[in-house]
Amino acid sequence: MTHTTASRTTDLLAEVDQYSANNYHPLPVVIDRGDGVWVWDVEGNRYMDMLSAYSALNQGHGHPAILGAARAQLDKLTLTSRAFHNDQMGPFLRELCEATGFEQALPMNTGAEAVETAIKMVRKWGYQVKGVPADQAEIIVCDNNFHGRTTTVVGFSSEEQYKAGFGPFTPGFKLIPYGDADALSAAINENTVGFLFEPLQGEGGVVVPPEGFVARSRELCDKHGVALMADEIQTGLGRTGRLFCCDWESVRPDVLIVGKALGGGVYPVSAAIADSEYMSVFEPGDHGSTFGGNPLGAAVGRASLKVILDERLPERSDQLGSWFMEQLRAIDSPHVQEVRGKGLMIGVVIKESSGTARPFCEALDEKGVLAKETHHQVIRFAPPLTVTQEELEFALGKAREVLKA
Numbered sequence: 120m121t122h123t124t125a126s127r128t129t130d131l132l133a134e135v136d137q138y139s140a141n142n143y144h145p146l147p148v149v150i151d152r153g154d155g156v157w158v159w160d161v162e163g164n165r166y167m168d169m170l171s172a173y174s175a176l177n178q179g180h181g182h183p184a185i186l187g188a189a190r191a192q193l194d195k196l197t198l199t200s201r202a203f204h205n206d207q208m209g210p211f212l213r214e215l216c217e218a219t220g221f222e223q224a225l226p227m228n229t230g231a232e233a234v235e236t237a238i239k240m241v242r243k244w245g246y247q248v249k250g251v252p253a254d255q256a257e258i259i260v261c262d263n264n265f266h267g268r269t270t271t272v273v274g275f276s277s278e279e280q281y282k283a284g285f286g287p288f289t290p291g292f293k294l295i296p297y298g299d300a301d302a303l304s305a306a307i308n309e310n311t312v313g314f315l316f317e318p319l320q321g322e323g324g325v326v327v328p329p330e331g332f333v334a335r336s337r338e339l340c341d342k343h344g345v346a347l348m349a350d351e352i353q354t355g356l357g358r359t360g361r362l363f364c365c366d367w368e369s370v371r372p373d374v375l376i377v378g379k380a381l382g383g384g385v386y387p388v389s390a391a392i393a394d395s396e397y398m399s400v401f402e403p404g405d406h407g408s409t410f411g412g413n414p415l416g417a418a419v420g421r422a423s424l425k426v427i428l429d430e431r432l433p434e435r436s437d438q439l440g441s442w443f444m445e446q447l448r449a450i451d452s453p454h455v456q457e458v459r460g461k462g463l464m465i466g467v468v469i470k471e472s473s474g475t476a477r478p479f480c481e482a483l484d485e486k487g488v489l490a491k492e493t494h495h496q497v498i499r500f501a502p503p504l505t506v507t508q509e510e511l512e513f514a515l516g517k518a519r520e521v522l523k524a
């Protein structure tokens with residue numbers, strides 16, 4: 120697994136450098152093949168994928184059931200637009216509602232679109248059902264949040280870089296410290312329509328809130344007639360060791376936002392899910408998407424969800440995640456401040472005195488483990504949930520070498 124700066128990689132990196140906007144800082148690996156938890160670069164080197172495309176690949180690369188569903192649907196019908204019906208969207212939404220325990224779902228493509236959908240739904244619910252005066256609706260959000268990259272969504276980010284140069288922003292959002300239920304209580308007023316939060320912050324650095332925060336948020340939202348909006352785009356569909364991270368505190372949100380792994384790493388599929396009390400505010404023409412609910416995406420979504428449930432991936436994530444986290448904590452490293460997470464969503468926090476997490480990720484990459492730093496100090500370990508203990512042992516060996524050095 121020696122890292123060759125062979126010419127094909129060099130050429131491909133130079134091409135991207137010339138033709139792509141410079142909005143990412145990827146590790147210098149060019150991948151051209153994937154299978155399960157493994158990917159190969161253009162030089163033929165094999166790596167274990169410890170990022171899973173930010174949890175969009177919970178089912179692993181090239182899952183045969185998902186590819187099979189996609190191939191079959193490709194040969195039949197791929198796009199109708201919502202101007203007509205297709206035979207895949209209804210079954211997809213029914214299966215999604217049955218799996219999540221909600222009455223209705225509105226299909227979108229990317230996560231950010233599903234978040235926007237949830238915001239529109241809850242605002243209109245606030246005006247129509249709760250009786251908030253026109254244009255006064257407030258949604259409470261958390262410091263260190265990540266809900267996507269649209270102008271409205273970055274407008275309520277607490278990360279300066281996400282916002283700098285992109286204003287003016289949409290009003291109507293209020294920030295509170297993450298995990299602070301007292302702050303939530305204090306921030307709620309008569310115009311508050313929703314509380315939008317991640318039950319575990321992924322992009323924010325794998326931040327686990329204090330135990331009880333989600334349940335207390337539920338109570339406060341119930342007490343004040345506020346919609347609890349859980350962004351489970353990254354934490355959902357088995358990642359944290361439960362089907363949804365809110366399940367850890369037995370909480371059912373009012374609006375559940377899903378994406379990423381709902382498309383099984385094959386196609387972008389997302390949804391805002393809620394009971395009809397909320398969903399019924401939408402009337403024809405209120406909201407839409409050319410590709411949302413398309414038959415290819417719906418067929419892929421059905422197969423992706425079925426794999427999560429049939430292969431009991433939440434249970435796998437719970438068991439293997441607990442074991443892996445224990446093993447990581449047992450590494451005697453001068454660089455590690457903390458290992459935290461739930462299920463197979465694990466962050467290894469590097470001490471500031473040891474520099475940033477980036478060189479550790481680069482060293483892991485050289486040894487055949489693809490991990491990406493998040494929020495400067497955190498190495499994220501989030502392999503496909505189909506990973507085996509033997510495969511995790513491989514990653515663990517490399518992590519030991521890198522963290523002890």
Ligand SMILES: *Cc1c(COP(=O)(O)O)cnc(C)c1O
Nearest residue numbers: 229230231265266267350352353
């Ligand atoms: C990735 C992510 C999003 C945005 O999803 P996109 O598909 O990139 O638009 C929103 N919320 C959370 C918690 C995410 O992790």
